[in-house]
Amino acid sequence: MWRFIWRYLLGISLLLGAQVTAPPTAVSAELSEIEARGRLIVAVKDNRYPLGYRDAAGELNGFEIEIARRLARDLLGDETAIEFRSVNNVDRINLVVDGDVDIAIAAITVTSQRQRIASFSEPYYLDGTGFITTTTQINTLNDLSLGRIAVLADSSTLAHVRYQLPTANVVPVASYGEAIAKLDNAQVDAFAGDVSLLTGWQQQNSHYRLLDEVISVEPVAIAIPKGTQYSDLRRAVNDALRQWDDEGWLQDRATYWGLP
Numbered sequence: 001m002w003r004f005i006w007r008y009l010l011g012i013s014l015l016l017g018a019q020v021t022a023p024p025t026a027v028s029a030e031l032s033e034i035e036a037r038g039r040l041i042v043a044v045k046d047n048r049y050p051l052g053y054r055d056a057a058g059e060l061n062g063f064e065i066e067i068a069r070r071l072a073r074d075l076l077g078d079e080t081a082i083e084f085r086s087v088n089n090v091d092r093i094n095l096v097v098d099g100d101v102d103i104a105i106a107a108i109t110v111t112s113q114r115q116r117i118a119s120f121s122e123p124y125y126l127d128g129t130g131f132i133t134t135t136t137q138i139n140t141l142n143d144l145s146l147g148r149i150a151v152l153a154d155s156s157t158l159a160h161v162r163y164q165l166p167t168a169n170v171v172p173v174a175s176y177g178e179a180i181a182k183l184d185n186a187q188v189d190a191f192a193g194d195v196s197l198l199t200g201w202q203q204q205n206s207h208y209r210l211l212d213e214v215i216s217v218e219p220v221a222i223a224i225p226k227g228t229q230y231s232d233l234r235r236a237v238n239d240a241l242r243q244w245d246d247e248g249w250l251q252d253r254a255t256y257w258g259l260p
Helices: 002-015 031-037 063-076 092-097 157-164 176-184 195-204 228-247 249-256
Strands: 040-044 052-054 082-086 103-105 125-127 129-133 148-152 169-173 190-194 218-220
Touching (some): 040 063, 040 092, 052 063, 063 082, 063 103, 063 249, 092 103, 129 195, 190 195, 228 249
Parallel strands (some): 040 082, 040 103
């Protein structure tokens, strides 16, 4: 199912004129080098529940962590043959381009800008822009038409919110922490962000309510170095994702982690 949706979205992107340019020279490992090394190096999030986070024992866990471990098993025959590198949002793609990691499985949505410098697998999840609130008076998008909506400054979410809710009062915030503070202090009526992120907030704090409406659909995929020399790696990753999709494993794990 995922791969058919992905092809549809990719076709729309190409029709809209998304350009992909040649990548800079990188020193990333090819599949044969990864196999010879016997270890897959993966950039992941460690603070984004339920995709990737550290549990009470300090161990990495989450939907994307499970994906990384199964990929290590499929590529190298051992799910423990993996080295995790925790990464912030800014460096997710850069670490792949610079060859510091083999791949990144770190809540990365595929955009035309990112496709200019890195390659991507088929998606393993479809995310989107949603809304979370703390007030029972807000249940639909119409209830937010004149509301105060916090959005991360300079994020792609800004454009989605302004297009869908042109009369709303958009309040840019510098961080998720600032968004939570404004929500908790009733300085805004809602926060707009990735549904996967907001689902985690709701799971960890029942005070938050996630609205049903989603105003965008964005594929989340594995970032892979760009270039023909990485074709074997990209093919192996896509073959694994297709098999997991056919098995129903991806949907099963997404459901387990409470992802819509």
